[in-house]
Amino acid sequence: MKKLLAASVLALAAQGALGDEIRVLNWQGYGTDLDWSLEAFTEATGHTVVHEYFTSEQEMLTKLRTNPGAYDVVLINAAYTAQAQEEGLIGPVDATLISNFADLDPNLTGNEDLNPGGALHGVPWTWGLTSLAVNAGEFPDAPTSLSVLWDPELKGRVSIRDDGLEAVQFAAMATGQNINDIQDMDAVKAKLTELLPQITTFWGSENDWNQFMAAGDFAVATYWSGSASRSISKGLPITFVVADEGAIGWLDGLSIPASSTHKEAAHAFIDWMVDPEFYVKWDAEGAPATSNANAAAALPETSFNRKVLGDPATVAKVQFMRPVSEENRETYLKLWQELKAAQ
Amino acid sequence: MSSLSARQDRIRAFTLLSPAYLWLTVAVFLPLSAMVFFSFLSDVPFGDREWHGTLENYQEFFQTSTYATLLWKSLKLGLMVTGISVLIGFPCAYVLAKVIKGRSREALFLLVILPFWSNSLVRIFSWAIVLRGNGVLDFAANAVLPWDVRINLMFSPTAIVIGLVHSYLPYVILTSYLALQAIDDSLIEAARSLGAKRRTILTRLILPLAAPGILAGAVLIFVPVVGSFMEPRLLGGRRGTYYGTVIEDQFVAVFNWPLGAALSFILLAVVLVILGAFSPILRRART
DSSP: OHHHHHHHHHHHHHHHSOOOEEEEEEOTTSSTTOHHHHHHHHHHHSOEEEEEEOSSHHHHHHHHHHSTTSOSEEEEEHHHHHHHHHTTOEEOOOGGGOTTGGGBOHHHHTOGGGSGGGSOOSEEEEEEEEEEEEETTTOSSOOOSGGGGGOGGGTTSEEOBSOHHHHHHHHHHHTTOBTTBOOOHHHHHHHHHHHGGGBSOOBOSHHHHHHHHHTTSOSEEEEEHHHHHHHHHTTOOEEEEOOTTOEEEEEEEEEEETTOSOHHHHHHHHHHHTOHHHHHHHHHHOOOEESBHHHHHTSOTTOHHHHTTTOHHHHHHEEEOOOOOHHHHHHHHHHHHHHHHTO | OHHHHHHHHHHHHHHHHHHHHHHHIIIIIHHHHHHHHHHTBSSOOOTTOOOOBOSHHHHHHHHSSHHHHHHHHHHHHHHHHHHHHHHHHHHHHHIIIIIOOTHHHHHHHHHHHHHHHSOHHHHHHHHHHHHSTTSHHHHHHHHHOSSOOOOOOSSSHHHHHHHHHHHHHHHHHHHHHHHHHTSOHHHHHHHHHTTOOHHHIIIIIIHHHHHHHHHHHHHHHHHHHHTOOHHHHHHHGGGOOOHHHHHHHHHHTSOOHHHHHHHHHHHHHHHHHHHHHHHHHHHHHHO
């Protein structure tokens, strides 16, 4: 109700002056570009929203570098926030302009990767896991270990994403290592060498994944929690598994480029995005987990995010991804290319 | 007087050729030089990124065996696809040029060119439907054969070769067809009347005369196949890593344009060396 009042006050204020047009840079189909939400946002604040998309973090950084002033809100994974801040691409966020800020999980708003240089540079928005999903028909009891990827019985029915960093991280977890501090690269290499013959093909997008899983090409594959919740809500018979060895956790924040010319409208949009009302509706369509404690509490009991990611025992197993140094990134990529070339 | 007309000729030639050269400069020379420039940089020169000139990108190729292995793999793929395309394409062209006459030839010609008119991605995805387990091919084989067969060619080198041959076959058919059409039928009749057998006519008369067309088709196929990335990626599965896919990764996934450009020019150099080595044969074929 308070939110509604604030919104209508804003709307009144906006009626005099025309609202701003803000430009948002994000992955396509990732929450910020839902039509019903944007219509409501424009109605409430008078600001209109235009989207531009990226397909990799590197592309996002390149776009910020080459088009200063072109964007007002950008989605940045917490592992990249510090790099963007260091390069002067994003500016600090003013938490006082975000009315929902007090409800956000303090563990997330205080996350050191989102606070480079001691100031908040990204408002925690969503988080999720990269873990495994299995065909529920073939696994009446969900596997509990990552070793299912190496199961000789499933040879040719396993898939992972074609991404060196992620492949190395999974192998690190399977060999009992910390994904942010991999010591034994030889063990990782040996594990990946065994993994490759198991793989049928690499998946590249959610759509790919759904098709391969529906056709029976995959029995087990790595998957994102947000995508899993969408696939399940569409009726695909899969089970999302967080293995005992762990899962890769990621945190996405919304940042404001230093060169933005509509900072106030940008803050209003971020506030809109972390609002429980928006999140609960988004969750029904399949969304990653929210940073807003009130929003999480407002989810129905049956929601994937409440059932799977709301379980503290699950969350305790997750290894959250920290920034990866350029040097390590290159080492992982080289290893991955070498292994793929040998196939 | 004669010098004046020569000058006029030169001016006329220049005006007539200038659009073509302008086009070559804008569409080929400028982008290629930009890529040459990139290949000697340490980082993409966008925004505030630091960069300087370097040879490291070229050295990278020799530091690990990965790139050389992949290049060799891609060259083998190129040879195989070219060989199969010629083996299938030449007989097709021969039948079109020498056996079939009249309207049915036009219809068949249309069928040959038809794949060209569809988007290459659509073609690859249709192959995926045919080749996969439980796919069209599997279903058809099981419907015809009395015993149970499992055909799953998807995500294998075979699938890549099938997809590429289908994409590039029209080139060799078209070039061979033009060369075969130019052969005067009376030459073949003369050979026959002098008692030459069919095989002799083929090996001593038709093949040498059609060689320029076949070779032109082979070169047209070989060069793009060595650099191909879409077919290997979509049809090859985990075995679909080739030299072309690594170059694509540098541009699309890891944003290391300098390395991608350097790898592309190494490929260009290797292909030029191969074509150079074959040029004596090409020249002999022309005369």
